[in-house]
Amino acid sequence: MIPLTELEQVAKARLADALLLAMYDRYDGAVYLCGYAVEIAFKVRICKDNGLSSFPENNAEFNQTSLSFQHGGIPYPLTKLKTHELVKLANFCDFWNALLRQNGGSCSYDFFLLRSNWNSELRYKQIGGISLTKACQMIESAEHLLSVLL
Secondary structure: OEEHHHHHHHHHHHHHHHHHHHHOOOHHHHHHHHHHHHHHHHHHHHHHHOOOOEEOOOHHHHHHOOOEEEEOOEEEEHHHHOOOOHHHHHHHOHHHHHHHHHHOHHHHHHHHHHHHHOOHHHHHOOOOOOOHHHHHHHHHHHHHHHHHHO
């Protein structure tokens, strides 16, 4: 199991990696890593909100753990977080849902931009499909979302 403090650092490192890739005109890779940074940030936030201190690092740990989290007062096995789908993770995140009810504006836009332009299948897309403008938008949105979630 990886401690949440270390997993936070992983999310921030993926975002820093995305920025470096964009600086060297590797926009597709930059966008790909932005999505993973936000995915990890959601997982950290959900675990923190549920008093968990670590997260499974691999399939064996996911299969062994009896840890659970709650959403809306309903317990779910931690294996429900074994997903790359940002919408599912956001839906499980009580903090996120409360934030959107209070002040959804910029967070909603940033999340919409990310979920509309990222999924784990990007790793198979043809290189060169992402522009500098899109990469910069994604990086800015990911930076904002990480600052809110972490």
